[in-house]
Amino acid sequence: MITGIELIKACSAIGAGLAMIAGIGPGIGQGYAAGKGAEAVGRQPEAQGDVTRTMLLGAAVAETTGIYGLIVAMILLFANPFI
Amino acid sequence: MITGIELIKACSAIGAGLAMIAGIGPGIGQGYAAGKGAEAVGRQPEAQGDVTRTMLLGAAVAETTGIYGLIVAMILLFANPFI
Amino acid sequence: MITGIELIKACSAIGAGLAMIAGIGPGIGQGYAAGKGAEAVGRQPEAQGDVTRTMLLGAAVAETTGIYGLIVAMILLFANPFI
Amino acid sequence: MITGIELIKACSAIGAGLAMIAGIGPGIGQGYAAGKGAEAVGRQPEAQGDVTRTMLLGAAVAETTGIYGLIVAMILLFANPFI
Amino acid sequence: MITGIELIKACSAIGAGLAMIAGIGPGIGQGYAAGKGAEAVGRQPEAQGDVTRTMLLGAAVAETTGIYGLIVAMILLFANPFI
Amino acid sequence: MITGIELIKACSAIGAGLAMIAGIGPGIGQGYAAGKGAEAVGRQPEAQGDVTRTMLLGAAVAETTGIYGLIVAMILLFANPFI
Amino acid sequence: MITGIELIKACSAIGAGLAMIAGIGPGIGQGYAAGKGAEAVGRQPEAQGDVTRTMLLGAAVAETTGIYGLIVAMILLFANPFI
Amino acid sequence: MITGIELIKACSAIGAGLAMIAGIGPGIGQGYAAGKGAEAVGRQPEAQGDVTRTMLLGAAVAETTGIYGLIVAMILLFANPFI
Amino acid sequence: MITGIELIKACSAIGAGLAMIAGIGPGIGQGYAAGKGAEAVGRQPEAQGDVTRTMLLGAAVAETTGIYGLIVAMILLFANPFI
Amino acid sequence: LALVVALILLFGNPLIGASGSMVVIASSAIGAGIAVIAGMGPAIGQGYAAGKATEAVGINPRSSKGVTLVMLVGQAVAQTTGILALVISLILLYGNPFASMEGAFIILGASALGAGIAMVGGIGPGIGQGYAAGKAAEATGKRPDQQSNITKIMFLGQAVAQTTGIYALIVSLILMYSNPFL
Numbered sequence: 001m002i003t004g005i006e007l008i009k010a011c012s013a014i015g016a017g018l019a020m021i022a023g024i025g026p027g028i029g030q031g032y033a034a035g036k037g038a039e040a041v042g043r044q045p046e047a048q049g050d051v052t053r054t055m056l057l058g059a060a061v062a063e064t065t066g067i068y069g070l071i072v073a074m075i076l077l078f079a080n081p082f083i
Numbered sequence: 084m085i086t087g088i089e090l091i092k093a094c095s096a097i098g099a100g101l102a103m104i105a106g107i108g109p110g111i112g113q114g115y116a117a118g119k120g121a122e123a124v125g126r127q128p129e130a131q132g133d134v135t136r137t138m139l140l141g142a143a144v145a146e147t148t149g150i151y152g153l154i155v156a157m158i159l160l161f162a163n164p165f166i
Numbered sequence: 167m168i169t170g171i172e173l174i175k176a177c178s179a180i181g182a183g184l185a186m187i188a189g190i191g192p193g194i195g196q197g198y199a200a201g202k203g204a205e206a207v208g209r210q211p212e213a214q215g216d217v218t219r220t221m222l223l224g225a226a227v228a229e230t231t232g233i234y235g236l237i238v239a240m241i242l243l244f245a246n247p248f249i
Numbered sequence: 250m251i252t253g254i255e256l257i258k259a260c261s262a263i264g265a266g267l268a269m270i271a272g273i274g275p276g277i278g279q280g281y282a283a284g285k286g287a288e289a290v291g292r293q294p295e296a297q298g299d300v301t302r303t304m305l306l307g308a309a310v311a312e313t314t315g316i317y318g319l320i321v322a323m324i325l326l327f328a329n330p331f332i
Numbered sequence: 333m334i335t336g337i338e339l340i341k342a343c344s345a346i347g348a349g350l351a352m353i354a355g356i357g358p359g360i361g362q363g364y365a366a367g368k369g370a371e372a373v374g375r376q377p378e379a380q381g382d383v384t385r386t387m388l389l390g391a392a393v394a395e396t397t398g399i400y401g402l403i404v405a406m407i408l409l410f411a412n413p414f415i
Numbered sequence: 416m417i418t419g420i421e422l423i424k425a426c427s428a429i430g431a432g433l434a435m436i437a438g439i440g441p442g443i444g445q446g447y448a449a450g451k452g453a454e455a456v457g458r459q460p461e462a463q464g465d466v467t468r469t470m471l472l473g474a475a476v477a478e479t480t481g482i483y484g485l486i487v488a489m490i491l492l493f494a495n496p497f498i
Numbered sequence: 499m500i501t502g503i504e505l506i507k508a509c510s511a512i513g514a515g516l517a518m519i520a521g522i523g524p525g526i527g528q529g530y531a532a533g534k535g536a537e538a539v540g541r542q543p544e545a546q547g548d549v550t551r552t553m554l555l556g557a558a559v560a561e562t563t564g565i566y567g568l569i570v571a572m573i574l575l576f577a578n579p580f581i
Numbered sequence: 582m583i584t585g586i587e588l589i590k591a592c593s594a595i596g597a598g599l600a601m602i603a604g605i606g607p608g609i610g611q612g613y614a615a616g617k618g619a620e621a622v623g624r625q626p627e628a629q630g631d632v633t634r635t636m637l638l639g640a641a642v643a644e645t646t647g648i649y650g651l652i653v654a655m656i657l658l659f660a661n662p663f664i
Numbered sequence: 665m666i667t668g669i670e671l672i673k674a675c676s677a678i679g680a681g682l683a684m685i686a687g688i689g690p691g692i693g694q695g696y697a698a699g700k701g702a703e704a705v706g707r708q709p710e711a712q713g714d715v716t717r718t719m720l721l722g723a724a725v726a727e728t729t730g731i732y733g734l735i736v737a738m739i740l741l742f743a744n745p746f747i
Numbered sequence: 748l749a750l751v752v753a754l755i756l757l758f759g760n761p762l763i764g765a766s767g768s769m770v771v772i773a774s775s776a777i778g779a780g781i782a783v784i785a786g787m788g789p790a791i792g793q794g795y796a797a798g799k800a801t802e803a804v805g806i807n808p809r810s811s812k813g814v815t816l817v818m819l820v821g822q823a824v825a826q827t828t829g830i831l832a833l834v835i836s837l838i839l840l841y842g843n844p845f846a847s848m849e850g851a852f853i854i855l856g857a858s859a860l861g862a863g864i865a866m867v868g869g870i871g872p873g874i875g876q877g878y879a880a881g882k883a884a885e886a887t888g889k890r891p892d893q894q895s896n897i898t899k900i901m902f903l904g905q906a907v908a909q910t911t912g913i914y915a916l917i918v919s920l921i922l923m924y925s926n927p928f929l
């Protein structure tokens with residue numbers, strides 16, 4: 001017999017997996033930034049510091065929604081309010 | 084036996100996971116902005132302040148729909164109107 | 167026993183999550199605008215006002231479908247006509 | 250017992266959520282237009298009027314299919330022909 | 333007879349598969365960085381060290397959400413809190 | 416009669432298929448790198464060694480999330496912890 | 499009556515179909531490489547050999563995740579460990 | 582009453598449909614190659630032979646994963662090992 | 665009561681729908697080719713014949729996976745081997 | 748799997764006391780929602796066209812009229828698969844052929860879903876044709892004298908890009924009006 005709590009846990013496992021799909025975005029975006037950073041450093045090696053700083057600042061901003069997805073997955077797995 | 088409330092909770096877990104998928108967008112978009120920012124700083128290091136400000140302003144605007152997704156997920160998890 | 171109203175609520179939770187996926191679009195689009203804005207400001211710092219205004223105007227237009235998704239999700243959650 | 254009308258309502262909630270996914274398109278497209286508009290205004294500030302007009306005209310066209318999605322969702326929610 | 337624990341395990345297998353989809357992002361992004369890196373090295377062979385370093389730094393940042401997906405999948409498979 | 420173990424195996428087959436979808440990313444990214452590599456070699460045939468090395472290094476980095484997906488699929492198929 | 503083995507076979511058919519979706523990636527990536535190769539050959543016909551070699555080398559690397567998907571599908575179809 | 586063989590056939594029909602989705606990749610990639618080929622021929626009409634040959638060679642490589650998908654669909658439909 | 669043949673037919677209808685999704689690829693790719701063709705004709709009107717021929721040749725190649733999808737859908741609809 | 752689970756939940760769930768026709772209509776509601784997802788394609792494409800036209804007008808303001816015309820005509824072509832999807836969606840809502848059909852409700856319901864899913868293929872032509880419109884608008888801005896040649900090849904290429912959208916429509920219409928499973 002499947003209880004309701006067990007159904008919630010099963011669906012939470014799927015929900016956690018779905019939430020991780022958000023990670024596609026930062027992966028593409030930060031990779032684009034990496035490519036543009038490499039290009040800029042190749043052109044102006046003397047600006048390497050500024051370029052890298054801007055790239056990392058922008059990449060940090062781009063990471064947030066991936067973190068949101070991770071947080072929701074962790075809540076579903078370890079701090080599930082439904083259980 | 085699975086009760087209706089438990090079914091709602093199970094589906095809310097999936098709904099929360101689905102809502103996070105919105106995060107793909109800001110991740111790609113902000114990463115693009117990061118790349119363009121790095122490129123611009125490489126070309127005009129003297130405009131770094133203006134470039135970074137514009138990049139961050141635009142990235143803040145791009146974050147909103149990711150936040151909407153997070154809000155809906157949080158409502159489903161912690162302030163679920165159906166339970 | 168699961169009642170019909172409870173099934174509607176469960177499916178509304180999934181529907182609300184699905185509606186948020188629309189947010190991928192504004193996230194990508196506005197991020198693109200942010201990148202182009204940063205690039206333009208780097209090239210013509212004196213046009214920063216005009217560039218930023220155009221970027222924000224265009225980004226506001228790009229936000230609408232993300233808002234539509236949020237509205238539909240909010241209707242499903244808090245003003246559900248089926249319940 | 251779940252009645253047929255209740256099943257229709259439940260599936261209509263999912264259908265409404267799915268319809269909103271169309272909103273990805275206008276978000277990306279209009280954001281692209283916004284970026285190109287910002288770029289063009291930066292290059293030729295004197296053409297700002299023409300540039301903005303073209304951007305908004307094109308973006309208005311790009312909004313339509315997002316509106317279709319909203320209309321179908323609203324029909325499913327508030328003028329459901331099946332109920 | 334299917335027990336609840338077995339349903340959780342079955343859904344965890346699906347959740348683990350879903351979480352891996354995040355890997356699309358770093359794959360695209362890092363490939364973009366690789367392409368830009370190759371281009372930059374072709375243009376400025378003398379900057380090969382700087383270009384490669386920036387490319388790898390940016391690619392490391394872009395890897396994170398793919399790792400998050402892997403971690404969630406591994407938790408679901410080997411340290412499942414629901415079982 | 417379907418046993419729980421059989422359900423786990425059935426869902427593991429689906430999970431393995433889902434995990435492979437990650438392969439979209441490296442496929443696109445490495446193809447981009449290949450295109451950029453071919454372009455760079457056409458322009459600077461004398462830099463062919465450096466270009467190819469950078470392209471392959473970057474492509475190796477881009478392969479990882481595809482490998483993660485393969486590993487999770489192989490675990491689900493041949494070293495399934497749930498069975 | 500549906501037996502467990504039959505359910506596993508049914509889900510393996512779906513899993514095999516899902517695994518093939520990975521093929522989107524190499525298809526896009528290698529097509530990009532083909533386009534860049536054609537462009538490079540048009541510009542530097544004398545470098546046709548080097549360009550084609552680099553394009554094919556990069557395309558071979560980009561093929562791998564498509565092959566992984568095919569292998570997993572073939573395992574599910576013809577060497578299914580669950581049956 | 583649904584027999585197991587019938588369930589396998591039903592799911593094989595869905596698997597065959599899913600496998601065809603791989604065709605998105607070659608369609609986009611080869612179209613890109615077509616566009617780049619047309620561009621190159623417009624610029625260097627005298628290189629039309631070389632450009633077309635490279636384009637078709639690259640497009641043939643890009644076709645493979647679409648063919649893999651077709652093969653898996655055909656196996657599921659006409660040489661189904663599960664039936 | 666649902667019979668097995670009815671389930672096969674039902675899933676074949678869905679499979680046919682899924683197979684048509686492949687059409688996204690050729691639609692995007694051939695449209696890209698069309699755009700590049702228009703660009704090339706604008707630049708070198710005298711090369712219009714060559715450009716159009718290359719564009720159509722490449723677009724024909726890009727059509728194939730869309731046709732594969734159509735064929736599989738037609739087999740599922742009109743020559744279903746499972747019925 | 749989602750599909751199979753949805754199917755089982757929809758059609759085989761003993762808890763649901765819905766009559767067959769109600770299940771068919773419920774499926775139609777989901778199908779109507781899925782169909783309009785196709786609209787994302789035209790919107791991406793048209794947005795691209797808008798961006799390229801904006802760029803062209805900025806570079807060469809005197810070409811504004813021709814550029815705008817090419818943009819709008821190209822966008823109109825790109826709209827078609829979005830309109831077709833909307834039409835299928837509205838038919839499922841207001842002229843549902845499955846509601847009055849004789850046959851097993853599971854086939855009718857799944858056909859309604861399949862009809863909606865097939866239309867999603869329309870995303871492609873929408874994006875591609877919009878790209879063509881954008882490039883044509885750009886080219887017109889650069890060479891206003893070549894507007895007619897540019898538009899001609901744009902239409903030719905867009906016609907080629909339309910085919911898979913038509914295939915999707917055909918499969919959808921077969922499922923709705925000439926269903927071989929009934």
Ligand code: NA
Pocket residue numbers: 061062063064065109110113146149
């Ligand atoms: Na962010």
Ligand code: NA
Pocket residue numbers: 144145146147148192193196229232
């Ligand atoms: Na936003």
Ligand code: NA
Pocket residue numbers: 227228229230231275276279312315
């Ligand atoms: Na909008």
Ligand code: NA
Pocket residue numbers: 026027030063066393394395396397
């Ligand atoms: Na990251």
Ligand code: NA
Pocket residue numbers: 358359362395398476477478479480
């Ligand atoms: Na990687």
Ligand code: NA
Pocket residue numbers: 441442445478481559560561562563
């Ligand atoms: Na690879």
Ligand code: NA
Pocket residue numbers: 524525528561564642643644645646
């Ligand atoms: Na290939």
Ligand code: NA
Pocket residue numbers: 607608611644647725726727728729
């Ligand atoms: Na093809």
Ligand code: NA
Pocket residue numbers: 824825826827828872873876909912
């Ligand atoms: Na169209």
Ligand code: NA
Pocket residue numbers: 690691694727730907908909910911
């Ligand atoms: Na076509």
